[in-house]
Amino acid sequence: MNLEMVMQELEALGKERSKKMYMSNGAHEPLFGVATGAMKPIVKKIKINQPLAEELYATGNYDAMYFAGIIADPKAMTESDYDRWMDAAYFYMISDFVVAITLSESDIAQEVADKWIASDEELRISAGWSCYCWLLGNRKDVEFSESKIFNMLDMVKNMIHHSPERAKSSMNNFVYTVGISYLPLHEKAVETAKAIGIVEVKRDEKKSSFLNAYETILKGVDQGRIGFKRKHVRC
Structure with missing residues (x-):
């Protein structure tokens, strides 16, 4: 075709x-x-x-x-390819659910996501955190540095309430995903979520969303979802 x-x-x-x-x-x-x-x-x-x-x-x-x-083909794409795709991603459903997901199936996922998280562009920051959500929810725990994820949880705790609106949502999802899908830091994620509390995400011409990673993790515990990993990230 x-x-x-x-x-x-x-x-x-x-x-x-x-x-x-x-x-x-x-x-x-x-x-x-x-x-x-x-x-x-x-x-x-x-x-x-x-x-x-x-x-x-x-x-x-x-x-x-x-x-x-x-x-x-995620592994055929280079860092510059992903950056080019992000340049054209004009809203979060593309940045977080197209580019970030595709990146998560590549070998350079963490490297590129780290750079996006450190950027000053809302959709890049959001895509970076989202990529980690897709990664943690799919790959084995041993593929991640525990100290790195630990530090990222602290970063979220310190920055989430002052971050761009879309990034707040992805950062909150990161805390929840660590709590559910990354067993080594389940307790740390629970503590972080509790410390963060409710996160307000303001949206244009819509009512604000109020996110609570702590309650979401507890629901996951009740549902027996701890340790959950997806078999596939993309459709």
């Missing part, structure tokens, strides 16, 4: 309801409003195709950009 064929199939799958939902979260034209599950039959036909992924991502169409993340 080529670019034109994929775009035609995506357009045919578009739904006005999904389009409105995506736009209410920050997406803008061009987009079709394709439910992510509806993309699976096309993914099966294409599988992994990095050149096509690049063409789709470059369209600026939200659905095409999302689909690009599913068929991309």
Whole structure:
């Protein structure tokens, strides 16, 4: 399948309801409003195709950009490729659920995510923390430096209430993810979440969201989710 064929199939799958939902979260034209599950039959036909992924991502169409993340070859992408994708990620559903997820399946994930976390750009910071969430929720605990994750929890505790709005959400998710999916620092994550308390995330033209990682971790404990790891990160 080529670019034109994929775009035609995506357009045919578009739904006005999904389009409105995506736009209410920050997406803008061009987009079709394709439910992510509806993309699976096309993914099966294409599988992994990095050149096509690049063409789709470059369209600026939200659905095409999302689909690009599913068929991309994460290990074929360089740091500059990921930075280029982040430059075009204009809202969090692309930065955190397309770029960060794709990065999490690469060999340079932590290295790139660390740089994004240290940047001064809201979506890069958010994507960096989100990437760690995808990593911790999928890879074995031994693949991480315990002292590094420990220090990152302290960083969140000290900075979360003063961070950009989208970054607050990803940092809160990081604390929750460590508490659920990274056994060596479960107790530290619980202490950190308790110290942080409720995090208010302000949103344009919408009511604020109030996040509580401590309660979310406790719910996970009650549900027997401690130690949970996903088999796959991408669709």
